[in-house]
Amino acid sequence: MIHVKTREEIELMRESALIVSKTLGEVAKAIKPGVSTLELDKIAEEFIRDHGAEPGFLGLYDFPNSLCMSPNAQVVHGIPNKEPLKEGDIISVDCGALKNGFYGDHAYTFAVGDIDPETEKLLQITKESLYVGIREFKKNNRVGDVGYAIQKYCEDHGYGVVRELVGHGLGKKMHEDPEMPNYGKRGRGKKFIEGMVVAIEPMINLGTHRIQQHRDGWTITTLDNKPSAHFEHDVALVDGKPELLSTFAYIYEALGIESDEENEFRKEALVL
Template sequence: MIIVKTKEEIELMRLSALVVSKTLGMLAKEVKAGVTTNQLDKLAEDFIRAQGALPGFKGLYDCPSTLLCSVNEAVVHGLPTDRPLEDGDIVSIDCGALMNEFYGDHAYTFEVGEVDPETKKLIEVTKESLYVGIREFKSGNRVGDVGYAIQNHCETQGYGVVRELVGHGLGRKMHEDPEMPNYGRRGRGKKFIEGMVVAIEPMINGGTHRVKQLKDGWTIVTLDGKPSVHFEHDVALVDGKPEILSTFAYVYEALGITSDEENEFRQQALIL
């Protein structure tokens, strides 16, 4: 069952999402060669608690960490480790926060030092597909419209769209209805309703779409060992249009990146 949020609840969810956005922005300065994902995890937990929120992942489904850090061929759900990041790595950092009884859930794929051109292109296309999908989250459309848009954007460029893992509704629970696959057929699936909030999160592989789970019971990796990229935004349906509640602005500020990619999805100004 889809749980519709009031405008007041959506504003509370925006605050939860922004805790995660600020956490990713803080981490952006720390992601570098020689740093371990366990170190990043500790920084994130301390930062989230200092914001008056709780780590959204820690303890959820027995998750042992604040962050899920997926390096190179890891798609999602990578547990933090003591392995130092190396120049040329990529790391998808997925983070959640619980505040005001609502969850924020947000992810960004970071480059460590100099990344090869093929991987850079995979990152670029995956991030493009995130906004291609968000654009289809509007009144009159259905779940399949978002999935089709993401799938078409990525598969036409030769990439694999993961099937086993999907986006989801978001609210007082981390995972609510509907499931939001990154593949599908136009006009199929549940219809979008005013007040819905979803996490749209393309998980795109540089080769095959097929994946497997490691023995840790968490980490999902590509079957062919090629890199995978993951981006995620929290999006509400407001006045029939997609309104992004999370933001990459804090990451971009930390990395010195100028971007207007989110502007069309904001009905109110974002104040950093």
């Protein structure tokens, strides 16, 4: 069952999403060789609590931390630990926050120092595919239109599109209907309706699309041990068009990056 949100509820969800966006901006400032993912997790938890929210992942399905931290060949759901990041690593940081009864859920894959050109292109194409998918989240389209667009864009570049892990509806629960696969056929699946809020999140592998789960019950890695990238936005259907609730702007501010990629999905400029 799809839980449609009112305009007022969407604004509450925007507040939750932006707490996550700001948290990722704080994490971005600290990512460098020698820092452990456990240290980054502590930064995130303190920032979320200091801003009147609760960590959305901590304890969810018994997950032990506030961030999912997934380096290199890990796709998602990596558990923070004491192992330091190294020059040339990439790290997917997935973060959730609960405020006013609604969740935000948002992810970005960071380069740790300088990375090789092949992996850098994977990150670029995966992030571009996120916006390719978001453009299809509009009135009268269906779940399959988003999945098809992401799949085609990434497979045209020779990448593997993960099948077993998908995006999802978002609201008072972290995971609501509908599921939002990153693959599919046009015109298939549930129809998008005004007031829907979804988390769209391409998970794209440099090699095979196949994955494996580790014995910890959480960590997912690529079957061929090649790198994987993951980017995620929270998006509402407003006036028949996609409107971003989350933003990468705080990350870009921390990293000194200029970008206008989000402008088409906002009614007005975001004030930092």
